[in-house]
Amino acid sequence: MNVHPFDRRGFLKSAAATAGAGLVPGLSLASPFGPLRVGRKTERVVMVAFAGGVRTRETFGTPGNVPNLEVMAKEGVLFTRMRTSNLGHFGATMSMFTGIPEARGIRENEREVDPTLFEYLRKDLKLASSDVWITTTGGAQQTNYSHGLHPEYGPRYGATTMDGDGIFNREFKSVIERYGLPKKMTDQEKALLERMRGELGGGQKGEQGKESGDDNLARVEEYILQELTSSTTGMTGANACDAKALRLARNLLSIFRPRVTGVVLQNADIAHGSFNGYVEVIRRNDAAIGELWNAVKSDPDLAETTAFFVMPEFGRNADLNARRGLDHGDGSDDLNYVSCVAWGPDFKRGAVVKDDQRVIDVTPTICDLFGATPKFAKGSKLRRLFA
């Protein structure tokens, strides 16, 4: 097996150097750090869609299930009645990112027109693709959260999306090991490669490359190789897929320091067949969110400048089904209202907001935090959030 001469320390060092060269045009970490809106302290946002259908009864309604979120709520704002709808997991989670309630098929794997939070931010604030990430757990369908197809926005403003379990699993690792990791290219070889690429297709590659962010693609390629050799691949347990998405988010924050990191969880949907399994996923995900949060708080650059939003896409039925599981489709308040925690330097501390608000209000709120305009979103800014 070939050994890829890649080490985490070296990658972090080069990432930091690249970040330091923040104003150099063309580099992937081109955005200088600092608040994006005058009068705000927030430089980054982590938005966790605690999706898969999670009732408040098993989170803030059961002391001890979510100790980390409880602490986060005590240091931030807890919204206890966030209105949502059963639009299917995919549709409801997409609504969180578009700010538009829209029904989507459960297995639908197509993009629609509505722009996402990531597109608003990238376009209005001229953020690089490496500034806006989303890690997921539900396979191909969830890469659609990256962007919509609106002619004013679309893929050129999408988030870099990575599915934790899809990539970092034992099966794919074994394929990689079977062939061996690629050799590192020498500078001379890279120059020869660029010469050939420069001529392909009539020599238009240079301009295309700039537009598609070739530098960033190369850095993502290096990151994937690095992550494939880490412990993320071997994570197991009831929430293994969700845990990988949260682990990736933690690693991305330390390496790329994105302006926005979205995380979409899904394992709680095991509730259809197992109430106990569902509660176990909630507990484990709370612990993994706690790890992510603590990593941010222990990083001097991130601690005072990063905000968190954590909320499910919808809840679940009020009553158990015949399999002693919990479906989602009864139209009850348990299904249609969820809790949301917001924590960050610009938010109130220890506040509990019991007014009705909506999960589709989160995207406009983050846009407001950064000074972007969610042109097509139907939601509005969360009330009683800011200090």
Next chain:
Amino acid sequence: MPNAPWSSLQDPLPPAQTEGRTEARPARALDDESLRAIYYDLLGRPPFPAERERWMDVERHDLLDVLLGSVPFWTHWWEEQLYYFLLIDNFRPANDDARAVPGKLAEKRLSVRDALRRIAMTPTFDLRNPGADTFVTVVMEQFVGMRVQKSARELEIGKGAYDGRAGRFLGQPAASQSDVVRIAVEHKNATRYFLSREYERYVRRHPKTNQPFVRGLLVDLLGRLPTHDEVEPMRNALDGLSDSRPLRSVLVRLLLDSGDVPVPEKSSIADLFRRLLGREPADAELGAFVQTFHDPACRSTTVLYALLSNPEYHNS
């Protein structure tokens, strides 16, 4: 439509049958571009070298007559359907009945509608879509193309039928899970929806999706199709990225550096263009590639990498 007696996608094509064939070049003769396009559309992979040799310059309809309705064609179709219903990995139906479907379709012992119905009746479809709400929703959405939020009453009736309560689901009497499936699959809108899906797949789908990319990459570089143990993890990993180019690049590099790829001759640049991109190189391209390939510092894999990492390879 003739059915070629092949048993799997791995089988080689039958030998050339040139007796009695005119020597003149047919009006719609196959070239590298059309040959690759037809193989990708119908079998989800490029032609093997022997197939390329066999069909080059042959009338296009001759190839279509052989491929359409063959076992490899239906095997590819079946895989596409399973992927559409997300019956992959642990949810992939692996029983004998499911494995026999492409062969039965090729022998015309099974209709497309029956094949679709079998998908919904597999145990893994049930596992993939647990509970009345999810099961009936997915059946209504994926077979009939309905938006359940706009058909809440039908959904409730379907859920009742799933649980054994009699009702009229989509206009037909239903009292069981299998009734729900049968009525949905036979619904007139299901035919329209299926045809629209197939239109999207054959006519409008661009660029190349991840499964054909993986299959094509192994055919182009290793001269063989990937096994299920290879293709599923690779495709899943690629599907896990909104922009799969970085990981496609990783896969190309690891195959090229594995030592398993035959080294191309320095005189074969033009043929590499034809074989991998389906076209002749432009003079400037040929000049740059030949010059670079003769540079002592250039590895043969670098030449292949330049071609395989080009958007043209990924989109054609």
